[in-house]
Amino acid sequence: MKTEVAVIGGGIIGCAVAYYTAKLGYDVTVIEKGELACGTSSHCDGNVLAIDKEPGFDSQMTLKSQQLLDELAKELPLSFEYRKPGSILVCETEAEMVAAEKWVQQQTDAGLDFRMLDQQDIRHESPYLAEDLLGGLVCHSDSTVNPYMLTYALFAGAKAYGAKLLKHTAVKNIVRDQERGTYTIETTTGQVATKKVVNCGGVWAPTFGEMVGLDIPIVPRKGHILVSTRQVPVSPRKVMEFSYLMTKFGQERVVDHETEKYGAALVFEPTASQNFLLGSSREFVGFHQQVNWQAVRAIARRCMRFYPKLADMHLLRVYFGFRPWTRDHLPIVSPVAQLPGYYIAAGHEGDGIGLAPITGKVMAEIIHGCEPSIDPYPVRFERFEKKEVVT
CATH class of the missing domain: 3.50.50.60 (FAD/NAD(P)-binding domain)
Structure with missing residues (x-):
């Protein structure tokens, strides 16, 4: 043909x-x-996120894509569970709060809709978040789809x-x-x-x-995602830990050995079907075709650190994919x-x-x-x- x-x-x-x-x-x-x-x-x-993108070209490319997604939701013949709840990064330490303030300033200077959150804001966001979290930041333009x-x-x-x-x-x-x-x-x-x-x-x-x-x-970068029941409304939108940025860009984090080894970091995403997805992990293991239960355990432990009540909820399934990584x-x-x-x-x-x-x-x-x-x-x-x- x-x-x-x-x-x-x-x-x-x-x-x-x-x-x-x-x-x-x-x-x-x-x-x-x-x-x-x-x-x-x-x-x-x-996830359709600007919150985790480097200020500059990376974040501007995402912002343009988010704007196009608004148009696609109106012009495509099929729906795709498009929602625009925004997303949050939460901070564990004072050092992360300082870095978050700098991150927010850089993004707002570039025209993105970012805002800092204090400890009271975090408590208002969800009563299920750990009480010792100091604050975080929100990006209001972030959205979610069924891929x-x-x-x-x-x-x-x-x-x-x-x-x-x-x-x-x-x-x-x-x-x-x-x-x-x-x-x-x-x-x-x-x-x-x-x-x-x-x-x-x-x-x-x-x-x-x-x-x-x-x-x-x-090269392929393997990542696991956990699917859990949504027994209570844990959070209305995506929540990630601030050190997820360091995991994504390969920077050093102050975490335990297993968390660091598998690049485990909190990524919480409520779905339209009333379940939620939990991630994530990052491994360079070629096209290894089996679930790494050590990585899954590291993800679960990391998520329970930020949402302690997850320990009482049921895990439905686990899946993994291979992300196309460039250096x-x-x-x-x-x-x-x-x-x-x-x-x-x-x-x-x-x-x-x-x-x-x-x-x-x-x-x-x-x-x-x-x-x-x-x-x-x-x-x-x-x-x-x-x-x-x-x-």
């Missing part, structure tokens, strides 16, 4: 790229080895503009015809001829890079200079759900050759080739 734009990967990033590209009038085909959202997109939480449903909603929107889906179709090889400037994608169900290839493979993006001679520096914690949303017609939209680590809208829109704009909604320079692929990233 022939298509103008072939999107490899039917996760939330691939479907966002398909939606915005098809909306611009392109003939788009999504190639997925299984079902839509069968990989990382269905093994994560639904599985949003993926399907994005493709439903793309389909309305003519996009097609090849599911249960694995990519075996990609061959470039340099003279014609086209690509042939060899799959388990036949060949796809296309002018443009968008690699939205997430943690598998390096595999599709190797097929065309590219070294894409994305500067920014995704790759970029054309590849040495391969005209080849693009990468991957490497979002734990921010793929929240950054899907802006990623899809910017990638479509790059393909179309119009002015991008944000300056894509910080997320260009070449930053790794030129060794501009500090490890």
